[in-house]
Amino acid sequence: MLGNQLCFAVYSTAHAFNRVYKPLLDRLGLTYPQYLVMLALWERDGVPIKDIGERLFLDSGTLTPLLKRLETAHLIKRTRSREDERQVLVALTSQGQALKEKARGVPPAILAASGCSIGELTALKKNLIALRDQLNAAVGE
Amino acid sequence: MLGNQLCFAVYSTAHAFNRVYKPLLDRLGLTYPQYLVMLALWERDGVPIKDIGERLFLDSGTLTPLLKRLETAHLIKRTRSREDERQVLVALTSQGQALKEKARGVPPAILAASGCSIGELTALKKNLIALRDQLNAAVGE
DNA sequence: GCCATTTATATTGCGCGCAATCTATTTGTG
DNA sequence: CACAAATAGATTGCGCGCAATATAAATGGC
Numbered sequence: 001m002l003g004n005q006l007c008f009a010v011y012s013t014a015h016a017f018n019r020v021y022k023p024l025l026d027r028l029g030l031t032y033p034q035y036l037v038m039l040a041l042w043e044r045d046g047v048p049i050k051d052i053g054e055r056l057f058l059d060s061g062t063l064t065p066l067l068k069r070l071e072t073a074h075l076i077k078r079t080r081s082r083e084d085e086r087q088v089l090v091a092l093t094s095q096g097q098a099l100k101e102k103a104r105g106v107p108p109a110i111l112a113a114s115g116c117s118i119g120e121l122t123a124l125k126k127n128l129i130a131l132r133d134q135l136n137a138a139v140g141e
Numbered sequence: 142m143l144g145n146q147l148c149f150a151v152y153s154t155a156h157a158f159n160r161v162y163k164p165l166l167d168r169l170g171l172t173y174p175q176y177l178v179m180l181a182l183w184e185r186d187g188v189p190i191k192d193i194g195e196r197l198f199l200d201s202g203t204l205t206p207l208l209k210r211l212e213t214a215h216l217i218k219r220t221r222s223r224e225d226e227r228q229v230l231v232a233l234t235s236q237g238q239a240l241k242e243k244a245r246g247v248p249p250a251i252l253a254a255s256g257c258s259i260g261e262l263t264a265l266k267k268n269l270i271a272l273r274d275q276l277n278a279a280v281g282e
Numbered sequence: 283g284c285c286a287t288t289t290a291t292a293t294t295g296c297g298c299g300c301a302a303t304c305t306a307t308t309t310g311t312g
Numbered sequence: 313c314a315c316a317a318a319t320a321g322a323t324t325g326c327g328c329g330c331a332a333t334a335t336a337a338a339t340g341g342c
Contacts, residue, residue, distance in 0.1 A: 004180060004248050006255070006262050007158045009269040011177075012198050014155040015299080016276035017148045022300090033328060036152075039145060050290060057153050060291050062329050069327085086290040086337050107145050113279035114147070114272060121147050124272065127265050128150040131255060135157035138254035156329080163330090174298060191320060201321050203299050210297085227307045227320040 010128075020113045024106050028099060033062070034070060035103070041076065041092050042100045048087040057136075075099060151269075161254045165247050169240060174203070175211060176244070182217065182233050183241045189228040198277075216240060 021032050030038065033056075040055050041047075049063050067090060070076045075096035081087040114121060162173050171179065174197075181196050182188075190204050208231060211217045216237035222228040255262060 001248055004251065006266045006269075007155075007162070007251065008177065009266045009273065010151060010155045010158060011173075013269045013273040013276070014148075014151045015198055016273045016280070017151060018299085019280045020276050021148070031327065032152075036149065048290075056149075057156055058328095059330070061293080061331075062327095064292055066328075081290095084290080084338070088291065110145065110148065113276055115275040115279065116272060120268070124265075124268050125147045125150045127261070127268075128147075128154045131257060131265065132150065132154040132157045134256040135154070135161050135254055138256065139157070139160045159329085172297065189320075199298095200300065202301075202323080203297095205322055207298075225308070225320080229321065 017110075020110060021106070024109055028103055028106075029073060033058075033066060035106075037063070037066060037070065038075065038096070038099065038103070041090065041096065045076075045092045045096075046089055048081065048089055050087070052090065070096075158251075161251060162247070165250055169244055169247075170214060174199075174207060176247075178204070178207060178211065179216065179237070179240065179244070182231065182237065186217075186233045186237075187230055189222065189230055191228070193231065211237075 018032055021035070025032060025035050028035070036056055037052060040052050044051075049060060049067065053059055053063055067076065067078060071078055074093055077091050077093055078088050079091070081089050111118075111121075116124075159173055162176070166173060166176050169176070177197055178193060181193050185192075190201060190208065194200055194204055208217065208219060212219055215234055218232050218234055219229050220232070222230050252259075252262075257265075
């Protein structure tokens with residue numbers, strides 16, 4: 001049963017996080033997955049979709065429509081690469097860049113809602129990432 | 142950033158778990174949320190939908206169609222309560238009961254894929270549940 | 283240089299997950 | 313008893329998340 005219980009703990013914690021993020025992200029006009037994509041682009045943009053997918057563990061079936069919505073919201077621009085016509089490069093617009101400032105209040109609010117110390121959260125994060133990487137390795141056999 | 146990183150760790154671990162569960166649950170004809178409902182019913186059935194929702198942190202918008210699919214698959218039966226006509230009671234069919242045996246191999250397989258010791262998983266589960274409950278409390282203000 | 287293979291992205295279909303809304307009961311208050 | 317409020321569940325709409333498939337461009341072996 002323990003595997004089941006742990007998985008449910010992860011599953012239900014993910015939903016709980018979503019509920020905390022939602023009112024904060026509503027003000028930015030983003031969903032949580034869209035916020036993740038923006039976080040990735042704020043770190044490095046002008047990149048192919050593949051690159052975003054690898055960083056977030058998402059595939060084109062998820063990203064293509066999501067990126068279209070971000071483009072409709074004028075936060076990003078998608079352009080076919082010249083060197084490799086298969087790739088679509090994703091770049092932030094000025095509005096997309098500007099949103100980074102508006103989003104600055106999100107992480108502290110999350111930290112406060114978690115009610116944990118930095119040390120606890122860091123340890124938890126480390127353990128989760130190790131578990132995730134182990135699970136992903138197990139899928140690849 | 143730490144709050145963001147932790148949430149992403151939870152989010153991506155949930156997806157990784159899903160990828161590990163999928164081939165195991167495909168053999169049972171269940172999705173992971175359906176498996177969760179079955180786990181809940183194997184512990185206690187003949188209960189109103191509300192009861193399942195509280196145990197799994199899910200609402201009727203999610204559960205109503207999911208339960209309809211489980212009923213179509215002949216794993217459960219839904220009947221209006223006599224005492225309180227607002228309630229719909231969910232009971233396992235004999236097939237639903239029998240599936241419990243077929244599902245017995247799932248938890249050990251998950252445990253093996255996690256590559257962690259029982260102690261590590263128990264500690265991680267405990268920390269996650271504390272975090273989840275804290276987050277849920279923060280949403281309710 | 284040709285052609286099979288690989289790679290990047292797009293599309294379709296299905297099942298969540300949740301907000302918002304609706305209906306039908308039940309409960310609580312006077 | 314009447315009637316407002318609360319409660320249980322169903323419905324609708326939207327955005328993931330992913331499998332399966334399709335398309336088009338690049339690559340590699342001969």
